[in-house]
Amino acid sequence: MDTHATNLPDSAEADAHAPGEVEHAHPTWSTYWKVALILTLITVAEVWLYYIPSFVAGRGFIPTLLVLSALKFTIVVMFYMHLKYDHRLFRVLFTGPLMIASLTLLALMFLFGHLYIKIM
Amino acid sequence: MATTAISTPAYRGEYSGEQSGLWSWLSTVDHKRIGILYLYTALFFFMFGGVEALILRAQLGAPNQHLVSAEFYNQLFTMHGTTMIFLAIMPLSAAFFNFLIPLQIGARDVAFPRLNAFSYWVYLFGGIFITVPILFAVAPNGGWFGYAPLTTKPYSPGINIDFWVIGLQILGVSSLAAAFNFLTTIINLRAPGMTLMRMPMFTWMAFVVQFLLVLAFPVITIALVFLLFDRFFGTNFYNTVSAGADPLLWQHLFWIFGHPEVYILVLPAFGLVSEVLPTYSRKPLFGYPVMVYSGILIAALGFGVWAHHMFAVGMGPIADTFFGLTTMLIAIPTGVKIFNWIATMAQGAIRYTTSMLFGIGLVGLFTIGGISGIMHSSPPADLQQTDTYFIVAHFHYVLFGGSIMGIFAGIYHYFPKIQGRLMDEKLGKIHFWLTFIAMNLTFFPMHFSGMLGMPRRIYTYDAGQGWDLYNAMSTAGAMIFPIAMLIFIYNFFKSRKSGEIAGSNPWGAGTLEWSIPSPPPDYNFAKIPTVTSRYPLWEGKEVDHESARINSQEGKTAAELGIVMPYNTIKPLLVALGLIIMFCGLMTTPILIAAGAALLVFSLYSWLLSPLEPEHH
Amino acid sequence: MTAPAARIHVAHTSAPAPHHYTTLGLDSRKVAIWAFIGSECMLFVSLISTYLIYKGRSVVGPFPHETWTDPTTGHVLKPILNIPVTSASTFVLLMSSLFMVLALAAVQNKEKPKHSRGDRILGNSKLWLWMTAIAGTTFLGFQAFEFTSFVHEGLTIRTNLFGSSFFTLTGFHGAHVTAGVLWLVTLLAIDYRRGLGSRDSLLVDIAALYWHFVDVIWIVIFTLVYLIK
């Protein structure tokens, strides 16, 4: 019991250092600015659509906006929050709650009559 | 609270000047000490809530009584429910989370020891905050689910509801902080070889509960923020009269939290009996993987059944069908658990210790509550039962018969680990049988009074409706509880002082926490063990003998072993204090808000910028 | 969840202090922040649901997208939302996320040699932390402007269901941004006092995760509250 390392099994020591080695997937500046550009373009598109009255009146308006927003959401989470490159535990910790949250939102929309299923 | 007297030599703070005494408890960051603080505090609140219940039952013992006023009766049942749920059962579970999780997974402490202390202090202060008003008859009076708009200013103008809204908000902070802590601990501090599918079932259920807490509490937080804003700043969230607010908004938000909450209350007890039954049957838990998956399934489905509490409001056929179905479905994994416990006991070498009796008690009594639950999962049946004593019978069978029985099983089982001495079995068995009889005598007749139409939450009733006998029985049963509790308390304190010395594994249990001395040294494991099976102490040949030998040695200090321990610190308590002062300011003067915020920010920065433990070379 | 260490992809996780064994080789603080973010999903979903539930249910104006004429006074109240201003603030917040990843990259690569002027700019953690904090503050400035102009146009948190749910939702988001700015300023203070190096990556990483999450929430709010009529 002289050093602290004896409290750890050897493999654990090695594990603790492992993360540094797998840095090849690391995104860089060129990824980052491209992501920013894409996000900006989507935002411009969203606002643009908002100002086209005929499109706003059509049936495609809300779904299109939702898809664009979800796209931005995913891009930020995957690249800026680097979920794409990180430990899959984090993916579970995020997507699990996100799914429960989204389903709750959907259920509430049904319950309060903002969404409905047409029977017949 | 008798917290200062319970230091045992084993919990020595190595790096703090103080070894025992009040200061060492105020500044502790040791998960075992914090667990003990939770245990004592929650037992106190459990008895406080019990006294409230006794007054309720005394009032209902016979028709047309006027022991308490209708108004005070409202305060009593509101505070009884709130106390039992938020101040007794949840913190009793937290006591076990604290004490057991690190021991069961082979860790030296939780992931964030100071945050852990913070959770406790917030709980204590929040508990005091919400409990004191009843001593002055200004306690919350809107029921434990505080339905708005009833609880908004126009209908509840007094300060009663303010205590409830703010008190629950405070307690939510405590629960959430603790949940992040335990979640991280279980994910990240498991000893080598302790894979998820080797985790003791208590830790598994605790793991599931932390997810429920993390996902359910934000919803009640927001529902309460709305109510707080409505009451303090005149917003319109629940203003149905002039602003067109929807009277169902609160109910939905509350029950989105509320149903997961009932699993938060019962799953830890399920976990405890899943340790108790195998130990006293000398058999591994039957169907371990199925127990894990059913726990996860219960939790997941638990987010999709909330509106079964709202069948009576008229949600329409689609919603009724959906929530009726999901509710029936959730009974399946629950039933699976019951069958697995029975199969665990089947053909085992059963020892009927007190702990085992409470464990078996849970299996039987919870089943009754589960069955009445399925009865009101069908909307047409529920319309007959809702808001009657039938519901009261249901949730007491699941909460008393489930949670409380499980917690007592856990207390008798783990007392030797916590205090180093055994509890008296003879007194324990008297405690069990009295509790068992009292429980059934009190709550079984409520099925009948409920079926005969007796509504919940009435403070008195006329004779001749067929309810008199059942109420008399319930009241008689209730009066047995205090006797049982006194015996328990006597046993508890007597055994703590002079019980038989327990040794590290008095029950011959199989999980890691029994491999170390009782009470465990402050560092828990002298050597972090390597785990190779679900019951490392049972499967002889696979035992990590080297660490077993080192870990069972007593009397070595952390310093002698070269183990780095966290510093004791008072800062978490100060941050908690700042938080409470802020909330008190909300009810009194902005000066307090500023003072509380200053204390909070200052102590928080000082906490975050000071190291957890000594640098190590 | 118990993948062997060799398969773990942890590009951004700095190695935990070696004497603290963790099961997954991850730093506990990062596990906790992700759990926290999961929890925040439920918090914001409760707020957003309420906003949507009450959409179109206010009995008096002003309304978000429609004009409203007060039947008693004949006053005409214009639609309240100002899309151009909010688009600008949305853009600022998006850019703050870019600055934030650059701050993290700068801290992670602190010790790597810098060959060009571009390398040195990209490697300047103080610069990017400042930029992020300033962008966050600018966003808050936009929000303050938005709130005051709404009040001038007759919408307060007490006016109607829209006012209550709108101010509470966006106010909660603003409070999160404020906390994030304070967090960034704290990191800056540390950077000035002792310099943030690659061993501090985790400190910046968890702040960044929080920051991006707050940004992501705004992406949702911008669409659901501002753009969809």
Ligand code: HEM
């Ligand atoms: C088989 C599983 C269960 C089913 C099918 C079930 C079903 C139900 C239903 C339908 C209600 C609403 C009744 C009404 O108000 O009209 C209810 C109420 C309740 N249940 Fe359960 N339940 C189950 C398990 C549990 C558990 C495990 C607990 C707690 C440990 C619990 C605690 C409660 C409480 C506290 C209420 C009453 C809430 C109130 O009105 O104050 N239930 N249950």
Ligand SMILES: [Cu+2]
């Ligand atoms: Cu329920």
